[in-house]
Amino acid sequence: MVLPRSEMEFLQPESWAEALAVRAAYPEALPVAGGTDVMVELNFARRRPPALLDLGRVAGLADWGTEDGLLRLGAGVPYRRIVTELAGRAPGLAMAARTIGSAQIRNRGTVGGNLGSASPAGDALPPLLAAGALVELASVRGVRRVPVAGFCTGPKRSMLAPDELIAAVLLPPDAGPEQFAKVGTRNAMVIAVCSFALALRPVSRTVGTGIGSAAPTPVRAAAAEELLVAELPWADRAALPEPLVRRFGELVAAAASPIDDVRGTAAYRRHALGVLAGRAVRRAWAEHRRGGVRG
């Protein structure tokens, strides 16, 4: 019998085409971007892939720009750059990026990796849900764009095919007021007990939400979104009616299916989500009333 050893192959493509070719030829090779999830798994011996597919040298993967009228964010853009470069164009995502780990983790960690891990606690996912983002998946077979809402299929499971890589996420350009907040039991370096993201789109009079760490996958609060679409005083930007805020909080809390675990109780998570939702809509609406509509 041969026991697995710590030796493993390290594949380092330099172009996207090469990366996709390696991925197709060698699907057992585990992609690694910032490595902030992968290295933990390796250290804890939870995974022993025969090879690593390092995406760190792939040209263009850490670029962002506009494409087809959408904001295209390469899967390899680290959180630090999202915070410093995209706070205006993707405010919710930038707020979430600011809450992730520590400065070291934000220097390495990527949205591509957050999607790849598909953890229900991935902090980038609720703002992407709220914004209605698309995930661009690529393989030698071609490219597909899927809504982030369907990307995660269960805890740490996604629709990524064995020969696919995550190329980018695409965000609609008409960012309106966005909010993200996360509860943890310390003030930094903490996995979300629960989190909530909200995106108001005054131009289209639509609303997006995202709930983190309170269901097997990040989820939207559809009924809560519908409530705001129907009842926000879009036309005159009037003050928010308190009952609407309260009802919104209740519907967000109801959309979650949290559990009791070491990080918090289900009851707390529901309660906190209601509070976060109320605060988020108040802040976002206040921004809207101040005229903070972005084109």
Add this chain to the structure above:
Amino acid sequence: MTGQILPGARSDGSAWSVGAVGGAVAPGCGSSGGVRCVGGGVGGIGASPVRPDGALKVRGEFAFSSDLWADDMLWGATLRSPHPSATIRGIDVGAALAVPGVYAVLTADDVPGDRHYGLEVADQPVLAVDEVCYRGEPVAIVAADHPETARRAAERIVVDYGVREPVTDPEVALAGGRLVRHVPIRKGDPAAVAEVVVTGEYRVGMQDQAFLGPESGLAVPAPDGGVELYVATQWLHADQRQVAAALGLPVELVRLSLAGVGGAFGAREDLSMQVHASLLALRTGRPVKMVYGREESFVGHVHRHPAILRYEHGATRDGELVYVRARILLDGGAYTSTTPAVVANAASLGVGPYRVPNVTVDAYGVHTNNPPCGAMRGFGAVQACFGYESQMDRLAEAVGLDPVEVRVRNALAEGGSMPTGQVVEGPAPVARLLELVRDRPAPPPVGDDPRQLPGGVANTTAPEQVVRGVGYAIGIKNVCFSEGFDDHATARVRLELIGGEPTALVHTAAAEVGQGLVTVQAQIARTELGVERVVVATADTSVGSAGSSSASRQTYMTGGAVRAACRAVRAALLARLAGGSGAGADDGGVADDGGAVGDGGVVGDGGTVGDGGGRVAGGGLELAGGVIRDAAGRTLGTLVDLLAAGPVERSVRWRHRPTRPLDPVTGQGDAHVQYAFAAHRATVDVDPELGLVRVVEIATAQDVGRAINPQAVLGQIQGGTAQGLGLALMEELQVVDGVIRNPSFTDYLIPTILDVPPMAVDVLELADPHAPYGLRGVGEPPTISATPAIVAAIRAATGLPLARVPVRPEHLTGTG
């Protein structure tokens, strides 16, 4: 053999290097023949010379015990029990032995000596004998040529368990007769009555020391049939005794050297991998290294005892205490470890630093099938303090007094007596410490920098959602070992010319665990011997025991021993001076003064203690800058001349003044050596809707008797306070049915830089006439009162009773 393979081992076989491992050289210091000096120039007591390990640690270059390496070494791994309680019907190691690369698989049957060990009672199996009593208990060990091979092979060992229902509730354990120790304290009238009575039940969760450097070390078989063990520990000689007993070897054949310690806080007082690595090394004839992983570390050491504390305080309407009745139950987990001493501390310190005429305390420690608990910074005093300080706040409310005022009214003072009847000798500035923190200016009001709001940068909380609260607490801790324990420390000091320069070599077995003890030893030698160059040898068992780096005792004890040995060297020099230059009689004779050198401080006016620095015993002679002068300032000789005849070496075993056992029925007795006090004022901002807390500022005041190294003193106060903050707000091993559910730094949360607030620190130096230089142990007191002060502040902000730590968001929002 070991010289070439171990970081920090002797490069020239001469045994000297600074620090635990790694051979630090302070800037500007020379190095000759493998001998290095610590600092230079000044740097005696009262200074804060650069510590030799500081820059290395900051740069990530310090060699910890997990960095030890031998070219031909094997790796050890441990198979642990998955059950909190089970019988072992059989163990089949065949599949593990069959794995290529595996050199040995050992079980309890392979332990040649005593199969059980323990600090106070030898009841913990080296490897499980017929049963397991906690989850994570070592059952078998493997040596292989690769760490992963060793781990995978261990997984192949088949153990036939007969699973039993674990006892995990300490109340059930107590009722079921699983008592480890009961300490009663009876003072005054047990039936005393009072006008105002407040009661409460409080709980303390299981805190972990959470050191960063996991249990690790390297065992090297020696040609004489013994073993050389390089390990991160708190007490080399306690390890040596237990390892030798388990190996069935005389202690001389088990030689330990301190490897680089990555934090301790009590968790390295008990054995972890020491016997296991030694057994494997002796069995295979190869060096064996063991390093625990993080999850393994959480089951690989003892924790702070969880506690249930019931208190009843009776007082006059003016808030003067009439009586305190308390019952304290401590969960010791599966084995005894230091539970008996922790129980005694909780009992004897159980009413806090207050004058209480009538006291009835019963403290119990019990065995359960939870993870074993033992030493952790504060050692029984932490749990009690959360109880009695919570009570003092209740009392303040009941009598309508300010929380500081009620404490000051009852404050213990010099000459006051403890519930044990022990009179507190020397300064006990309880009231003053409280007033110092009270009188500090208040921190600025809540601002809108998100990093200073509850929830930090996670964007949860706006300034208008915050309520502020302020809370106070004070604690008391015994310093050194108590209850008649023969507590001693040994130091060997050698003064000689190296490269023509007088150089002091200080050798002790005292464990530098990060607290700065190496630096302190060098400071004392500089002060006592008037030399600049001091070399502190790697701590090992070739010199007598220093006792444990615990109980806030090492600066007192090893510091005291180093001072005594230096003074013995000075006396020998003086004799040489008197006997003419040719006196070659000082050939390293050993003076064991057995405590006669104990209380040598010189008490000056106003309670300050003279340093004795450079004063040579007899006749007002001075030794400074390498020159001996008489009182008139005339030069009598130089160190260079006196040492030309050869080195002077003295070894001293030093003791603090004796203590006495507690009477088993009344709990009366002078059980403690010294008391230390610290007070805290905590200011917190709470987001009550989300249950999030940010500590805004902590003001703290502590009497340290004498700050031997002021910077290290501040470090202890800040670090201890942060550890107390951790217990108040987040640090808990969550144990359910005997299983730790959060054995990782992902879920065992310790405060980050964004959780630890600015600290305003007042240090008092009121000398204790019994202690070397008047010093008072510093390490533990700040941990003790930080926790209740923070919880008091949260209570003040929210109005909630909060009877349990850590306080979780659930407790603040009613969603637990």
